[in-house]
Amino acid sequence: MNESIEIQSESASQQDHSQLYRELFLSKTPFIDVRAPVEFAQGAFPGSCNLPLMTDSERAQVGTCYKKSGQEAAVLLGHQLVASDIKNRVSAWAEFKKANPSAWLYCFRGGMRSRLSAQFLKDIGVDINIVPGGYKALRRFLIEQIAQASTQKLTIIGGNTGCGKTLLIKELRNGLDLEGRANHRGSSFGKQVSAQPRQISYENQLAVDIINLSQQSSSLVIEDESKAIGRLYVPLPLYAGMQQASMVVVDDPLAIREQRLCDEYCTLMSEQFTQTLGAELGWKAYQEHLEHGLYGIRKRLGAEKFKALSSVLDAALKQQLSSGSSEGHLNWIAPILRDYYDPMYQYQLSKKADRIKFSGTFDEVKEWLTVNAK
Known part of the structure; x- marks a missing residue:
């Protein structure tokens, strides 16, 4: 039952944002993709640039910690892992945003990684929009466009x-x-x-x-x-x-x-x-x-x-x-x-x-x- 409710909620959320997603792609919006490199390599969007919040190794460690010790411990570990290099990563985001003022940012689901990355940018005076639903929602939207195209002339x-x-x-x-x-x-x-x-x-x-x-x-x-x-x-x-x-x-x-x-x-x-x-x-x-x-x-x-x-x-x-x-x-x-x-x-x-x-x-x-x- 809970899984069904979650799927319906995701679908409704995507429907609410379909026009936004369409406009983002029509305007060739540059994207900062903060997913780990291994995620980006599996598939990406036109105009996206992989500037990850965490490396593949860091992401794997956080994932393991989440399974063993829960979300709070995983978040703490994530902060500890990126702390030594976070200035460089935020600087890369800021430089991209400066070169591409219309850029938006996303992680996989538009959740914690997106919010943390946007907050890090805001702390140095740079505002950036987060794609609601993240990569997953954009990807689902594009799959629907292909399905709809198959039914047209x-x-x-x-x-x-x-x-x-x-x-x-x-x-x-x-x-x-x-x-x-x-x-x-x-x-x-x-x-x-x-x-x-x-x-x-x-x-x-x-x-x-x-x-x-x-x-x-x-x-x-x-x-x-x-x-x-x-x-x-x-x-x-x-x-x-x-x-x-x-x-x-x-x-x-x-x-x-x-x-x-x-x-x-x-x-x-x-x-x-x-x-x-x-x-x-x-x-x-x-x-x-x-x-x-x-x-x-x-x-x-x-x-x-x-x-x-x-x-x-x-x-x-x-x-x-x-x-x-x-x-x-x-x-x-x-x-x-x-x-x-x-x-x-x-x-x-x-x-x-x-x-x-x-x-x-x-x-x-x-x-x-x-x-x-x-």
């Missing part, structure tokens, strides 16, 4: 690999870029130079995107995706909504798709790797990236074809390294489109035929969406 963009679906999403005022936020292109060659975010951070960012897009349109346009994008997963309610939504299909010619993939997978990726890691390490990482991508589809290609394409890829890499030209990569990109990606996607698309409302070139689909999926 959705339009899915399909099409063979290389049709520019992600590019089209970025050009639309109501396009939700699942791959961009996942930092992965969704294929065997989709890994980016930088790492993917944590699942919770990914969901939080998507929810904030949904909030912002809702200011422009009551519908969303989303690329046709599988459940997984790299090591991340499309939030289940949104994915379920996508499986029922109307579709449009981009049907660009093979030659255009080949060149687009050559530019994206090879020219641009080699530049990104070398710019990030330096010429020597970047080239090695780029080479391993393409080799790993091809290896990832070896079973579908078959041993003989995989071996042949590996030789073609090796020759293309040598040509690119010596001349700077990526054109040699077309010699392996064209076969994997023809023999692997296109047959696989066409089979998947055939099961969604009844949902397809329009098909055309990139520009034709963009025009149709501009009129029909506003």
